[in-house]
Amino acid sequence: MAESELSSLDASVGLTAESLSPGRLAYRRFLTHKAAVVSVFVLALLVLWVLLSPWTARYGVNEQVFDISKGPNQNLPPADFAWFGTDIIGRDVYSRVLYGVRVSLIIGLASAVFSLALGSLIGAVAGLKGGLFDDIVMRVTDVFLAFPFLVALLVVRNMFGAVGWITVIVGQPSSIRFMVFLFAVFGWMGVARVLRAQVLSLKEREFIEAARALGASNARIIIRHLLPNSIGPMLVSLSLGVVGAIVSEATLSLFGYGPDPGTGATSLGLLVAGSKSAVRAGYWWLALYPFAALLVITLCVSFIGDGLRDAFDPKHGGGR
Amino acid sequence: MDPVLSIKDLRVSFRTPAGTVQAVRGVSLDVQPGELVGIVGESGSGKSVSFLSIMGLLPDTATVTGSAVVAGTEMIGVRADQVRSQRGKKIAMIFQDPLSALNPVHRIGAQIVEMIQAHQDVSREAAHSRAVELLDLVGLPQPDVRAKQYPHEFSGGMRQRVMIAMAIANDPDVLIADEPTTALDVTVQAQILEVIENVRQQLRTAVVFITHDLGVVARIADRVEVMYAGNTAERGLVNDIFAAPNHPYTRGLLSSLPSANRERLKPIIGAPPNMISPPSGCAFRARCEHATDACASAGTALVRVGATETSCIRASELQGSRQ
């Protein structure tokens, strides 16, 4: 039929566009998302500032701005010697926010990386293998996603905390290692769903069939074809995972189930938790600055995630 | 006889981030009552866009100028509600992909009833029984049962019949069929063509049949309009176009058709031009083996050469050299 001839001509029309690799195209589209680009810079600046805390912080984590013998040092509003004011035992809020952000970023990144690895593996295998394993994985994630998140988190936290060998490996429920473990256990489900869907749609495409026909093994298909094609959704999941873990840590801390403040370290969650009573007492600086730091992180990551989504999946971006 | 559809110097352009795309660049065409005109061209030649613009179905980014009169009513440059009042009544349209052209959540009957009640003051019951008649007319078995079903319960060919029934519900003067058979199997294609032919004969509806399939055009059209890069390249009666094409593009299209007495297909080399900055003169000259310097300043006016009208300025000399 003439039809096939003409449609091959149609196809050639598409080739007149500059040919760029998908990665470069995504990168270009990302750059058009202004909020996302600004967010990358803001976040990079924040991370740099926090990483350089030996120089950027003004006091130690538990150091008082001045000795109590020189006058009252507690709950002082912002001043020259303490830009963000002081807390209930006279420590510098600015320095503590820096240390807190550092710990929270570590928790967020570590949890996100672990859940990404776990989720990608489970999702890819579930998608490729299908069958019973797939059914079980999807039912488990269904149940957890339907449950109120905090309830599930708290119940599972206690359950793991009661299992001896788990606490030997990841520490007591109030340790940071345990938090990372807990968030990884919860975080993989979203990633697994995304990756499974990706695998299922890729499985239908011809180049995977071709690879199979050429005798490629499952492992090879995952590594050579599926993972590179899933890089976009995985990046989005990673960014959401970081924020999810940071916010979860803060929420747990708020109700007294976060990291143990007795260990001397701090986290954004502990700072936020400390602000709960400070708010009622009117010490706004104890709430505002930790909140601001938290919001900078969540907002930046949201916009970056949005930019990534648009970049890798332009049809869902909807005009901007 | 007065034409039921008269298009004069129709121009359509789209604003896009990359620039203004000149999709249609001055098309004129008359369609007589009961006539079946085939519009042929590649994707992007402006054939669908021309008729969508007459229906007023283009997005806000489109700018339409010129004139298109349907049974005495101007459709271009007039108020939106004037266009709307004619749409579905004097001029109706069926689309390429019947699988996605029907609303999945409404019953077939209700979708036809909606079309009838939009333009006729009749009761729901009367409209419904008319819908069943229409489904019968387009050859749907058990039309009364089928009317109560949802689109997903129909095959592609059946859905296209439903689309036709809906389009002719208000006995329009003009039916625009935008590649109605492209998405269908070959055997189903033939049935749909037959339905369209029946409709034309029974209702005396003029049909504009948009396609890139010359084989289909040869089968059903009275006249053919070949479009290239937003202009008419050649027009004529279907037999004349097939027997003695005068535009090199038409000849290219024909020689890329497979046929029994030819051993090799000859595809047209190259791709259609970029319509953001279309070339001056004859748009086909970059792909044309007969192009000369004069083609760069050629106009788009149609000249009668032999039995057809063509925009190719070298048509008569080429015709001479071929004989």
Next chain:
Amino acid sequence: MLRYALRRAVWLLPTLILVTFLVYVALRLGTDPLASYRRTNIRVSKKKVDEYIAANGLYSGAFGYVRGYFQWLWGFITLDWPRSIKGSREVWPHLKDALANSIRLGLVASMVGILVGNAFGVLAALRPGRLRDTLVNSGALVGLAVPPFVSALLLQLLFAVYWQKWFGYALFPVSGVYPPGHQGFDLFLMIKHMALPVVVVAIQSIAVYSRYMRASLLDVLNSEYMRTARSKGISERRVLVHHALRNALIPVTTLAFLDVGAVVGGLIITEGLFEYPGMGRFFLVAYGNGDFPELMPWMVVIIGSVVTFNLLADIAYAKLDPRIRLG
């Protein structure tokens, strides 16, 4: 339709039993009801402890868990619920009040979220890429990025603490359903107490629904049948309502059903911060005390609601979308 609903409903009970069993095991492992009983009631006699174990069926070993579960289940069904660890109270009256408070707060908040959010979503989708779309889209992104505890504490700081400082009175109270010591019903006071929690929850749900509706409607607006609908010459209003919204509402309705089902679980963070005596706070207190006899009925209510509304969501979906095969 009815057959479909019934066939799905048959699965309700087995699902409930399976999930409550899993929760039973998780809670017994996690809260160690015996230890929390001893912790809360120091110097309790051996006899009392034995009574407590018998009442709750806290037998050890794998078989003990199964036996304990069925004993608990029987007691639950026959309304013979064990008393709470802390204060040895009856659980039901307390749970009932919490449920009523949560449903009231949750329904108001979801209604606001669903109505406003969907309206924003529609406004955005009708003019994609324009100013109002950008506003809704980035507003929703910001709304989602603000954790509820941040907005809760900031609102408290502003409307209670600083309002008090500047104007001499607190505009909105920050805790409870009524002021301490209040007796009887008072709609105005109730609304005043609910205002801030509702705002906190609504920020999130407006963001969720506006994005969801926007995406859903954009999807529909770009579909072929919208062009068919317009080609009929019907009014633009009818095209939007009868064709676009009718289709766009299908996924949104499903989400709304799931959300309403979750209302019963309370809004744990919000209720916790506003000391609002709903299901969320009930859970936090019971969890803090390791109060097994209070946690189990709470869980049953939650699981029952989630499972039931999941079913309702599926039925609504099937009802709205004829493409879903009911066979």
